[in-house]
Amino acid sequence: MKTSVERKLTISVAAGKGGTGKTLISCSLAQALVRRHPGAVQVIDCDVEEPNADILLRPEITSREDVSILVPEVDLGRCTHCRKCAHVCEVGAIAAIGKAVLTFHDMCSGCGACAYVCPTGAIEEMPLRIGELAHGTSPECIDFHHGRLDVGHQRATPVTNAVKAAISPDMIAIVDAPPGTACPMQEAVDDSDYCILVTEPTPFGLANLREAVATCRRMDVPCGVMINRARNAYTEMADYLDEEGLEVLMSVPERRSIAEAYSRGETLLGADDEWLDALLQMYESIAEAVAADAATPSA
Numbered sequence: 001m002k003t004s005v006e007r008k009l010t011i012s013v014a015a016g017k018g019g020t021g022k023t024l025i026s027c028s029l030a031q032a033l034v035r036r037h038p039g040a041v042q043v044i045d046c047d048v049e050e051p052n053a054d055i056l057l058r059p060e061i062t063s064r065e066d067v068s069i070l071v072p073e074v075d076l077g078r079c080t081h082c083r084k085c086a087h088v089c090e091v092g093a094i095a096a097i098g099k100a101v102l103t104f105h106d107m108c109s110g111c112g113a114c115a116y117v118c119p120t121g122a123i124e125e126m127p128l129r130i131g132e133l134a135h136g137t138s139p140e141c142i143d144f145h146h147g148r149l150d151v152g153h154q155r156a157t158p159v160t161n162a163v164k165a166a167i168s169p170d171m172i173a174i175v176d177a178p179p180g181t182a183c184p185m186q187e188a189v190d191d192s193d194y195c196i197l198v199t200e201p202t203p204f205g206l207a208n209l210r211e212a213v214a215t216c217r218r219m220d221v222p223c224g225v226m227i228n229r230a231r232n233a234y235t236e237m238a239d240y241l242d243e244e245g246l247e248v249l250m251s252v253p254e255r256r257s258i259a260e261a262y263s264r265g266e267t268l269l270g271a272d273d274e275w276l277d278a279l280l281q282m283y284e285s286i287a288e289a290v291a292a293d294a295a296t297p298s299a
């Protein structure tokens with residue numbers, strides 16, 4: 001969490017399920033904020049299994065770099081078959097069977113424990129590429145970063161952490177989190193000043209919102225709700241928000257102009273400039289909530 005006096009917030013945008021418009025809101029908010037804070041807005045796309053904020057922001061990518069983890073390579077000539085490596089591995093990525101030691105790199109987290117416990121130095125740690133970072137700048141001068149996990153790899157966390165390392169204390173960072181509430185979402189949202197939870201007014205949206213709210217609260221990340229594709233009143237969701245004391249930060253209706261803009265690869269600002277004020281107002285509400293939270297003495 002950023003702590004400078006002039007707070008430039010890190011705001012994550014998450015959703016309990018995919019397809020709710022999370023990336024649309026992230027990119028719309030960033031485009032609105034950069035008009036008010038030129039050159040001081042970042043988008044950090046942490047949806048590393050399916051990053052697509054670049055489609056809406058169209059950054060010119062100026063650099064790419066590999067994300068690698070260190071995985072074990074066993075020199076059987078030095079192995080005494082003690083099996084300590086297999087016993088210490090919590091994810092079953094190394095197995096000692098008879099005179100053989102098998103490694104399963106797609107399951108390995110790169111923790112290094114097996115090499116550490118090996119009594120003969122038979123395990124060497126070798127870099128294995130699991131993904132890529134890309135950095136660029138959008139036409140509006142949004143500082144853009146995304147991570148992409150390579151096909152066939154399951155360990156999103158190192159890629160998420162690598163892309164989050166680009167967050168600058170001098171910029172407002174909008175973190176586009178992966179959908180759901182499992183580890184990848186939690187890694188993305190962790191350390192945010194605030195999390196916008198995007199939902200839609202349906203029973204599915206409500207069920208996933210409950211999970212997302214519980215996750216943010218367990219992580220001690222303050223959150224508010226943004227309702228996308230608002231059609232008609234959905235009493236159950238209104239009751240839930242009331243019961244939980246959750247603020248509705250903004251509501252975006254189901255509207256043809258928005259759908260058409262999205263189909264052209266444009267954000268809410270491409271649909272109508274009326275959204276500029278609404279998005280900036282949402283940021284102001286969040287900044288006030290964060291400031292009030294910081295001023296409240298902890299129990």
Ligand code: SF4
Pocket residue numbers: 070071072088089090091092093094107108109110111112113114115
């Ligand atoms: S580095 Fe860690 S996760 Fe990978 S095989 Fe060794 S102990 Fe298992």
Ligand code: SF4
Pocket residue numbers: 074078079080081082083084085086096101117118119120121122123
């Ligand atoms: S810990 Fe080292 S010596 Fe023991 S089985 Fe594993 S590789 Fe072989």
